[in-house]
Amino acid sequence: MSEFLTVEGGTPLTGEITVRGAKNFVSKAMVASLLGETASELSNVPVIRDVDVVADLLRLHGVTVDHERASGVLHLDPSDVESAHVADIDAYAGSSRIPILFCGPLLHRLGEAFIPDLGGCRIGDRPIDYHLDILRRFGAVVDKTAGGIHIKAPAGLTGTKIELPYPSVGATEQTLLSAVRARGVTELRNAAIEPEITDLIAVLQKMGAIISVDTDRTIRIEGVDRLEGYRHTSLADRIEAGSWASAALVTGGDVFVRGATQPEMMTFLNTFRKVGGAFDIRDDGIRFWHPGGDLQSIVLETDVHPGFMTDWQQPLVVALTQAKGLSIVHETVYENRFGFTEALRGMGATIQVYRECLGGLDCRFGRRNFLHSAVVSGRTPLRAADIVVPDLRGGFSHLIAALAAEGTSRVHGISIINRGYEDFQGKLEALSARAALTN
Template identity: 75%
Template sequence: MSTLTQDAARAGASVGLDGDRITFRGGRPLKGRIEVRGAKNLVTKAMVAALLGEEPSLLRQVPDISDVRVVSGLLELHGVKIERDTETGDLHLDPSNVERAHMAEINAHAGSSRIPILFCGPLLHRLGEAFIPDLGGCRIGDRPIDFHLEVLRNFGADIQKLSEGIRMHAPNGLTGAKVELPYPSVGATEQVLLTAVRAKGRTELRNAAIEPEIMDLINILQKMGAIISVDADRVIRIEGVDRLTGYSHRALFDRNEAASWASAALVTKGDIFVGGARQGEMLTFLNVFRKAGGAFEIEDDGIRFFHPGGELKPVVIETDVHPGFMTDWQQPLVVALTQAHGTSIVHETVYEQRFGFTDALVEMGADIELHRECLGGQYCRFGQQNFLHSAIISGPTKLHGANIEVPDLRGGFSHLIAALAAEGTSTVSNVGIISRGYENFIQKLEQLGADFTVEG
């Protein structure tokens, strides 16, 4: 067992498995300071990028979350040597001896993660073949891999669907391609980047995602020797190179985790300093947070989020790709909006089934109605597909304790926030899912003065 795997196992024991429960005694404001490290939506992709290099890489500020452990296990199966400094979060990745892995082992290690699809391009370059199992992930909407497979075919991959998964070959190597995304998907953009940088010739990607995590991945690839340009009209151009080196990089902070703790401060009438958070990547969130009645102070080493007193205000939100309001921000903020005086509207345009978490909030006393129409914003692609993708939140309503089962990552953290704000006692089960994206969240709750008991 590697140093990283041992450390991860010890850390995972404090978080617990998916069946664990936490009992909260709500009504206490969260106050104090916590730290956020590298973004979940970047670090796992940066780890995969290390496969492309012929020299070791160093990734700094890597959080100890279960998604990182899954990717670490998959990399180790393919011969990558990994060492982690548990204090700093520095991750050393040595891909000098990349090798094939057995299908059964890949299946066993992948679990519910969707990251394996992004291994395909790098492995095709390094080994000439790749295998991925059936893919999981949070059940928040349709996340088909068909487009990923079509992209890989465009680059020259031969794809076979087997009963145990999908096997790919690239006997003649990969060649640059022209790709236009029907929607600026983050995952599809990452797929093209990780495949194109070592493909022969040029690749042009239109309607690309341009999230900060995507730009940071581009920064990493450029450090490795890639040639990538980004135009203002969502067009990314990549000139393939024969060889990439390793990289040394400090990961972008996790703006989703920062926004989650900000919402926790607002709904509990608390005061939380999020160390490591930065203003630039959170500009859109900060505007909405202020409109809703929250307050913040920006320092060089982080952002203080707090409830300034007085009434919270209703807002109208439409989620969108960057630079719009992130879909991962809306779930925690919806909990705070249950305490706003008036009617708020949230129109979800990124994932069509992201409001399932509101069932538990209604059980706790929230007044939330879901609608199939596009409310509060422009018409979106879900408008005539019969999805409940708009929410009307009327408040303020008193939240009371309840028994809740976590449905997905962001929805699960939102349930924790609701339990912390509610009167009485709440029991939240299946909390292990939350460790996919929130490092040491139990310890952070302790630091902020939450009243709870962890039950195995």
């Protein structure tokens, strides 16, 4: 807490930055390398804390990891996979939920796995019950202890039929990573179909997996005895691209996001245009800017892909504080994602949160006492404040608010932002932001 970012607001962000591979894909592709009998190579890898955490966990299990940070190329050799000490796993994984996805690959390679207490952003319950139930369906034995969860599969994993109550990204990834080397066929219904899932399927297919995806969210996996390593280039991080787009909009700026791609961002681009933002899609990226005039209020509902991504919601809410009229935002993916609005209200924003489902159909959080809808009244000038970063996406949203606010803000806990935004301080400098790290 002694280190903070001093941000002098009121300066439009202008210039060019580059986004590399998607945080929500790269870490899963790294885990997938455990399934191969030979080395893998992953390109377009960002230098972020989550990549370092997964790399350390892989090394604990005997994987040789070499990250060429400048070029963004990651080499992973799982030839000597072995069990890791429980204390070491706990020490490295305290701030990440990724160890749960190690289970399937480790059960295939070693016959056992261990999960410590899991961390991650506090944006909702995000239970691991889906994951444990999935592993049990494959034939794994789950033993919960005070220090964590021990999982064994001495007879190996067997294909099964699974229907998710909700198209969870994590549960879909767990199923894929467990099914590709399981005996027989696995059928997964109500699966997540996010672009990051599609890219993971592409990686697994390159390794030798047999996976088909139907239009009704059904994925079928035919288990194989052996997988090889892969060579793959990660898709761009659509969350980071959307975050910088919102920053350009709320500061009245003009930012070219090199590496951003249209197909994965179509839903965001439609909403960005409705609010009043402008963009230009090029072969090597997307330019986002505020064209002048008033921003417009909207009714927005987050949803699983191809809906509006929940991770785009928080940065865009900051922009909506500068839009004319009442905007309604209904969060249907995480039940506790409006906690970040408290700091925005302290900066002068007019935001009210409600338990009711506003602006659309009832969702699974309706009548369950969760504050999962928000009404944003604009336009309201933002004032500088002392801010403590609550979580990754909320933290970047607070940073955007500080950049737009009148006066000088102090943003504490910025190390959390490093989990998912590569060199964000360097990018702020490239965009002429007046921000400096202070002890």
